[in-house]
Amino acid sequence: MHLHHPQSRVIRPLRPGDIVAFPYLDAVGRYLSDDATPMFEWYIPPGSPLCLGHPSAITTPDTDDMDAMVDSGEVVIVATGFDSLADYEAHQTYRDCDPRLVSPGGAPATSYLELRAERGRGARERVNGFLKHPTVQYRHDPVTKPFRIALTAVYDERDVAMAVLGRPSGRHNADGRTLELYRFAAHPDRPANTGSWLLSRCCRWATLEGYDRLLTYAGVQNDNEGTMYQAAGFDHLDTTTADRSKWHSRSGRVGGGTYRKRRYARHLSDHPLEARRPAGRVDAEQSQLTDRGTARSSVCALPRNIVQDDLIQTREESPDRRGASLSPDAQALLEERGPDGGVPRETTHAPLVACFGYRTPEDALVTVLAVRDYSVEQNPRNNTAAVTLSSVAIEPDVLAYPVNALRALIADAVEWASLHGYATVESRLESPTATSALDGLTTPIGFGTDSVGTGMVSPSQTPSSA
Template identity: 65%
Template sequence: MIRPLRAGDIIAFPYLNAIGRCTGDDSIGSFNWYVPPGGPLSIGRLPNQDETDAMIDSGEIVILETEFDSLAAYHAYRTYRDCDPRLVSPGGASSTGHLSLRAERGSRVRERVNGFLKHPDVAYQHDPVTTPFRIALTATYQDREVAMAVLGRPRGRHNADGRTVELYRFAAHPDRPANTGPWLLSRCCAWSRLEGYDRLLTYAGVQNNNVGTMYQAAGFELLGTTIADRSDWHSREGRAGGGRYRKWRYRYVLASHSIEARRPAGRVSPDQARLTDQNTPAGPACASARTLVQGELVQTREERLARRETTLITDARAFLDEYDCGESDDTAPLVACFAYRTPEDSLVAVLCLRDHSGEQNPRDNTEAVTLSTASVQTDALAYPVNVLRGLIADACEWARLHGYATVENYLTGNVATAAVEGIAGLEIDYDHLRDPSVEPSERASSSSSSPSVSSA
């Protein structure tokens, strides 16, 4: 034989329209077979395991795939692009108090997301995700996926203003605990706010006529309803129309201010970039000398997303050069840049997070993110230490929601040192300052008295 059959193997007759899955036992019914009505094998008996082994040796049967829990999962794998149900294991939970949050990103993320949406145990009725998205947040229980929410750039160009993010998909296991929807939506709102968005947009009622009860429970505002006719939808091969449906449109307001967005909601083409690049100052827009308090400031994000790397916007880079608090660190890839602006759109504080993991694709790094550089306009703030401390706390919360296990601290300078002292468990990495070439794992093993990695 080529190899012995194992449980989960998908086998097929090359010249006959029949698919089978090995169940792993030695009984006569050790295979689950799918035979189309009227197919060649509809008449007569199906082969048992000994006969199947001989047919695999002769080439009459081939092993297509392996490790599938059911033929329905294999059908989803073959039917939908970038969909692999083998990468997930959906399940239920007893209560929301037992749920944990996991961020889905990095390699094969779309296959995992679509694998959950189209898993036979979930049976999500809408189409799978076919376009790039920012992140998928998953509610888990004992490493089993209970619910998943997918967020990204709004589909409608009139909403792609850099201040709005859209909830593309939301699906949950049938055995989910009560209030799973609001539990996960609250995390989506927190992530969206820390990403610098002001509005979260979503829809209900597509395919299943759901009025969006969980959005109402989570505090979303109903903007209106739309009736659409899908009977003539045939844009893709094999896609059939679905009649009329009513769609409910919801919005959650995360922040309210007049500051123009500094970056798009996702990767956009140069033609679309003009929607968010207008009136961006070429130099640092700094506040005048006055005593600003933290409650008057607006938190923003000052980086620009790109396919290969993330870069700082122009005025944030200039602000860092003018008001750098400590040693500058720009050798590692930029991950995020948090900032505070005045209502008049002037920068007063900037904090950069970088990736020192050495991963070829920084999106694959889930171990640690680094607080690398901070700048504060101290002469404009009443309490500059508290302002920077607020940015650091938000950055740590963002790192937790974004899927990082730990946050490392490379910040230096008097203001940064004082700000870090107010956050439990986060301290200056003195070993890195003495020798930046030392890896975090080597520092942790060589000295237990100097903390190098702290939990977010």
């Protein structure tokens, strides 16, 4: 038996909820009471032959005897504060999700909820720790494949609900324009309308990521009607009956029987462009998406004074397994209209996190904003401290109100950073148009006094339009 003991063990009297080990018995149990006759429920029952004279001390001890056994090291406190052995089992299986942090205690309303993004190192373990917690009682499989992000509703530093978003499972839906909601689970003691609250933020994050449709399923194994999705504005597409007789492809899966599966979709945008984000790793035959690998469309033939309502927000980076890179048309616009006379600030080698743009209905790129990670994290996905508005370019002679267009794009980037889990947004934008746009934000980015003119704003202070 392998037990992970604290390096510096604190000797104290036993308290109810303590998980204790009896090394000489190869036993682990949960301490139940501190009255004259303490009791244990066994996680690993006593089974060692080297226990002469000790069983009676465990079954009928008094408090002083137990305290003496703790002081002598015959009993070791290995964990504390567990309400049941099921909680301790979940803690052992998914150590990154402490079961004691999944008891929200009844938030009075969704206005008390906060949002946290799960991504980067250990995200899958934290997600599965919530999904498989015995109180949550999620009846589907844990997450086994990569996902884009998991958004968590939090109350009083405790997890209340969680939504996991990623690339669609079906190849016919993996067109670069569709995002899938893999998993959704909530604590039974959640505030009313928590599902709609969290789904609205999922939709807003997907919109800012450049997706046009959010797809999800209800009724998998638990006869869920999908009422939450209907209330959140999802359309019911169809209902099918799936056969589980061949569900043996993964360890722990149990085949047999059938279940009804209801498919829902939420349309996030309605625009004339074929795609608001590059297709990424999508096979050519899977998609009819516009190829953003060609040079950007010319704006010379466009009408002057294009108004804000005619612009379409897009993503202008090409995703990859190790990060992202600017699309050729975004790079061309930065070189032509960048603040440094044709030398964009992208020579810094800071990893590109996101690149937001505005396009016309004719697919001409007129505004671009690059967001980069200047932290020292080896893997940028693990950074949640700060993200930087690095460089910007804009076609001022085409737009009716160039400052307003850039201000709206910056606001989108700040909102995206908040939903993505960054604590701070910094700015290195220096052009006069960018300075005017920053000054007009609802929550201004205040500039510092360092040589690069870095400013900061907390994304949580920026109101979400979700």
